[in-house]
Amino acid sequence: MKNIGSPSFSRRSFIRTSALAGGGMLIGFNLFQACKPEATPPVDISQLNFNDFNAFIKIADNGMVTIFSPNPEIGQGVKTAMPMLIAEELDVAWENVHVVQGALDTKNFTRQVAGGSQSIRQGWEPLRQTGATARQMLINAAAAKWGVDSSECKTENGVIIHANGDRLGYGEVVKEAAALKVPENITLKDPKDFKIIGTDASNVDVDKIITGKPLFGLDYKEEGMMYAVVLRPPAFGKKIADYDDTDAKAISGVQEVIKFGDKIAVLAKDTWTAMKGRNALKANWTSDAKLENTEEHDKILTDLLNGKEFKTLRADGDVNKAFAAADKIVERTYESPFLPHNCMEPMNFFADVSAEKVRLVGPIQTPERTASRVAELLERDVNDISVEMTRMGGGFGRRLYGDFALEAAEISKIAQKPVQVIYSREDDMSAGIYRPSIKYKISASIKDDKITGYHLKEASVNSNMYGLIPNFFPAGAIENYQVDVASYDSNITTGAWRAPYTNFLSFAEQSFFDEIAEILEEDRIKLRLDLLQKVKGTTDERIQYSPERLEKVIQVAVDKSGWGNAKEGVYQGFSAYYCHNTHVAEVADVVLENDIPVVKKVTCVVDCGIVVNPLGAKNQIEGGVIDGVGHAMYGDFSFKNGEPQDKNFNTYRLIRINETPEVETHFIESDIAPTGLGEPTLPPAGAAVANAIKAAKGIRLYKQPFIKHMKAKAPLG
Amino acid sequence: MPIFDLKINGQSHAVDADQDTPLLWVLRDHLNMVGTKFGCGIGQCGACTVHVDGSATRSCLLKVSMVQDMEITTIEGISDNASHPVQQAWKEIDVPQCGYCQAGQIMSATAFLNQNTNPSKSDIRDAMSGNICRCASYNRIEKAVELAASKMS
Ligand code: FES
Ligand code: FES
Numbered sequence: 001m002k003n004i005g006s007p008s009f010s011r012r013s014f015i016r017t018s019a020l021a022g023g024g025m026l027i028g029f030n031l032f033q034a035c036k037p038e039a040t041p042p043v044d045i046s047q048l049n050f051n052d053f054n055a056f057i058k059i060a061d062n063g064m065v066t067i068f069s070p071n072p073e074i075g076q077g078v079k080t081a082m083p084m085l086i087a088e089e090l091d092v093a094w095e096n097v098h099v100v101q102g103a104l105d106t107k108n109f110t111r112q113v114a115g116g117s118q119s120i121r122q123g124w125e126p127l128r129q130t131g132a133t134a135r136q137m138l139i140n141a142a143a144a145k146w147g148v149d150s151s152e153c154k155t156e157n158g159v160i161i162h163a164n165g166d167r168l169g170y171g172e173v174v175k176e177a178a179a180l181k182v183p184e185n186i187t188l189k190d191p192k193d194f195k196i197i198g199t200d201a202s203n204v205d206v207d208k209i210i211t212g213k214p215l216f217g218l219d220y221k222e223e224g225m226m227y228a229v230v231l232r233p234p235a236f237g238k239k240i241a242d243y244d245d246t247d248a249k250a251i252s253g254v255q256e257v258i259k260f261g262d263k264i265a266v267l268a269k270d271t272w273t274a275m276k277g278r279n280a281l282k283a284n285w286t287s288d289a290k291l292e293n294t295e296e297h298d299k300i301l302t303d304l305l306n307g308k309e310f311k312t313l314r315a316d317g318d319v320n321k322a323f324a325a326a327d328k329i330v331e332r333t334y335e336s337p338f339l340p341h342n343c344m345e346p347m348n349f350f351a352d353v354s355a356e357k358v359r360l361v362g363p364i365q366t367p368e369r370t371a372s373r374v375a376e377l378l379e380r381d382v383n384d385i386s387v388e389m390t391r392m393g394g395g396f397g398r399r400l401y402g403d404f405a406l407e408a409a410e411i412s413k414i415a416q417k418p419v420q421v422i423y424s425r426e427d428d429m430s431a432g433i434y435r436p437s438i439k440y441k442i443s444a445s446i447k448d449d450k451i452t453g454y455h456l457k458e459a460s461v462n463s464n465m466y467g468l469i470p471n472f473f474p475a476g477a478i479e480n481y482q483v484d485v486a487s488y489d490s491n492i493t494t495g496a497w498r499a500p501y502t503n504f505l506s507f508a509e510q511s512f513f514d515e516i517a518e519i520l521e522e523d524r525i526k527l528r529l530d531l532l533q534k535v536k537g538t539t540d541e542r543i544q545y546s547p548e549r550l551e552k553v554i555q556v557a558v559d560k561s562g563w564g565n566a567k568e569g570v571y572q573g574f575s576a577y578y579c580h581n582t583h584v585a586e587v588a589d590v591v592l593e594n595d596i597p598v599v600k601k602v603t604c605v606v607d608c609g610i611v612v613n614p615l616g617a618k619n620q621i622e623g624g625v626i627d628g629v630g631h632a633m634y635g636d637f638s639f640k641n642g643e644p645q646d647k648n649f650n651t652y653r654l655i656r657i658n659e660t661p662e663v664e665t666h667f668i669e670s671d672i673a674p675t676g677l678g679e680p681t682l683p684p685a686g687a688a689v690a691n692a693i694k695a696a697k698g699i700r701l702y703k704q705p706f707i708k709h710m711k712a713k714a715p716l717g
Numbered sequence: 718m719p720i721f722d723l724k725i726n727g728q729s730h731a732v733d734a735d736q737d738t739p740l741l742w743v744l745r746d747h748l749n750m751v752g753t754k755f756g757c758g759i760g761q762c763g764a765c766t767v768h769v770d771g772s773a774t775r776s777c778l779l780k781v782s783m784v785q786d787m788e789i790t791t792i793e794g795i796s797d798n799a800s801h802p803v804q805q806a807w808k809e810i811d812v813p814q815c816g817y818c819q820a821g822q823i824m825s826a827t828a829f830l831n832q833n834t835n836p837s838k839s840d841i842r843d844a845m846s847g848n849i850c851r852c853a854s855y856n857r858i859e860k861a862v863e864l865a866a867s868k869m870s
Contacts, residue, residue, distance in 0.1 A: 203813055206811065210799050210807045270742055272739060346755065393754075393815050425757040425759070619857065622854070626853035657855040657859065658843060660856065
């Protein structure tokens with residue numbers, strides 16, 4: 001990670017400017033790739049074209065700043081935080097900045113394909129450089145007007161000030177600035193001088209949200225559009241044999257029934273009629289594939305863990321030797337179920353496939369990849385395809401996969417009409433791309449009361465932890481260390497789920513260290529800190545985390561949570577974890593109500609580098625922690641003969657407000673570039689709660705969800 | 718299809734819909750009032766909450782044929798310009814994450830605070846427990862309801 005001092009950058013090839021016909025200056029810019037040589041921003045503001053530029057900044061002749069970006073919001077606050085970076089370096093007052101998402105109005109915005117990542121970590125430098133470049137151009141224009149040297153000028157809140165006290169507002173020099181060459185070397189602010197970064201800014205869409213304005217994919221409508229509700233195979237491994245649509249077609253309002261692949265879509269002018277039509281379809285299903293069961297997965301994963309077929313992802317020293325020489329070996333197994341994403345806004349997508357073009361609109365995290373997959377599916381040129389992004393009612397990884405957009409495209413192509421595919425909650429939960437069921441076996445060798453070896457084995461359905469994770473804690477802290485993975489290929493679709501892999505690995509590992517401390521009769525915090533000591537000064541470049549930063553969050557969490565001094569009847573559990581470039585420590589406070597553990601509070605200490613928008617950041621942190629507590633406590637999802645056993649919230653339990661702990665957040669002050677916050681506070685939460693439950697009830701939990709396994713261990717209430 | 722006369726946000730609407738159509742879809746698809754959201758369709762999540770004669774009601778379970786002559790209020794109708802104290806509190810506390818559940822949360826909170834002007838924390842947690850927020854903005858919902866209560870009393 002690079003420290004930011006006041007580096008110089010050339011952004012010339014990433015930025016282009018124009019003078020707007022109606023007055024003002026327009027800056028078009030790209031974040032991660034140079035602009036095409038011929039690309040120029042339009043002179044007419046209604047002609048913004050996101051083919052050539054990622055985003056635009058308009059500085060009006062009254063000094064007001066508008067940032068136009070096609071990137072919508074998924075719930076992580078980036079739509080607010082990213083413009084703050086531009087405004088900071090541009091040196092304008094935040095209240096004079098407006099953020100406009102490329103409206104879903106094809107007259108104004110012909111194509112909105114988001115370029116690059118939306119993450120604050122990747123945008124940190126390029127966005128600030130863009131703001132700083134624009135500022136420099138305004139200074140240069142004012143200096144030329146005054147006939148002075150630019151170096152004699154400074155800016156303050158949208159005003160250029162010469163050393164002699166002369167002042168010009170940005171709006172007064174936009175015309176001249178637009179005609180200037182994009183300057184080459186730009187100096188960024190010293191973080192000490194930040195005025196916007198680090199201050200609270202409310203969500204830029206809050207007014208629209210609280211008044212119910214159309215924002216989300218499901219709110220999108222066009223003239224002549226049909227709603228499509230789809231009957232899909234009821235179980236993984238099943239295919240359609242035959243079907244009868246007589247009853248469906250008899251429903252008044254059902255317009256069309258379309259079979260595509262193993263699915264059947266019912267089209268109507270309103271969602272309810274399409275749903276009724278779909279429910280009236282009769283289909284017979286066959287299967288030549290395996291119809292899988294949770295019990296079977298359980299056995300397969302256990303066999304994998306006990307078997308010998310592993311891929312080794314990292315091996316330090318020699319674990320076998322360490323285990324052979326041990327006084328004691330501790331071995332524990334941790335188990336997790338599948339989990340559906342359950343975005344609050346069920347999957348949906350709009351498609352209009354015509355001979356000239358293919359227009360797709362909806363909530364998607366991967367517009368470019370989806371465009372190319374649709375091109376392939378429809379055998380069209382990728383240049384015929386446009387993907388417009390709406391605000392998303394949650395993502396959690398599910399909207400990385402464009403399966404729903406592909407369905408919409410296929411149906412629209414056959415129907416030759418614009419359609420919006422809508423998933424019911426049952427559809428959403430049963431056509432998922434789930435967090436796979438995983439088991440971990442962790443073994444440690446103990447010699448002379450010290451951990452000499454650590455062996456982590458993972459068995460998962462479909463896929464394994466990815467490359468960098470084996471280099472997270474405790475890699476580097478234990479001399480003999482090995483990470484092995486094995487997986488079983490299932491026909492149940494699985495994929496990324498908020499904080500992929502670490503969402504459960506963190507529970508296993510942080511429960512394990514807590515138990516090791518108990519076995520060694522050592523202080524739980526000291527055990528963790530001692531391990532970190534060994535990583536300090538490491539020359540191993542693969543190590544992903546910083547032992548100093550992890551140590552710091554642990555110490556602050558101990559301090560802020562009143563660790564060790566809990567009130568009578570309050571039991572605390574500790575957990576600390578690094579993932580997604582962020583270091584986090586959490587302490588859960590649990591009380592017993594009628595002998596049932598209730599999580600009252602979680603103290604969360606986060607080192608995410610510079611905090612751009614504390615108000616938004618805390619929202620992410622609170623959400624991540626509560627989500628982590630909720631899924632660890634209640635999240636359970638199983639299959640029988642390939643069929644998901646839960647389909648809606650009547651049986652699938654999500655955490656609710658009356659079960660929610662208070663989250664108290666503390667940030668570590670930092671001048672290091674910011675890192676993500678959507679994910680890293682979730683993984684440590686489960687272990688903090690499990691460790692607190694151990695303290696409260698003496699029950700050590702190895703399986704999620706806790707609610708189920710606590711009952712199995714000791715009858716409650 | 719029969720025509721139903723509905724009174725929504727103080728205005729009359731004649732809706733041509735099948736009689737078993739839930740009010741949710743009448744609002745969203747027939748009347749183009751999309752502030753009311755679909756989350757589960759079975760009364761479990763609260764995303765579709767509206768007021769019917771002042772009570773918070775799940776519009777996904779309410780058939781259009783049952784709400785004639787009743788006063789229906791949706792998120793679009795609780796105030797002009799987001800001026801309702803509950804909306805103000807939501808803004809001040811900066812509650813939303815993805816925002817999808819929030820119209821339903823606001824409608825539940827509004828109906829609740831009309832009945833109970835001085836709620837305790839546990840009253841709030843009980844009253845709001847029918848609304849799921851998948852982003853888990855629950856801490857802020859709790860604070861915003863408290864703040865709104867103080868604004869309304
Ligand atoms: S959509 Fe009505 S309660 Fe969920
Ligand atoms: S803010 Fe996303 S579901 Fe509540």
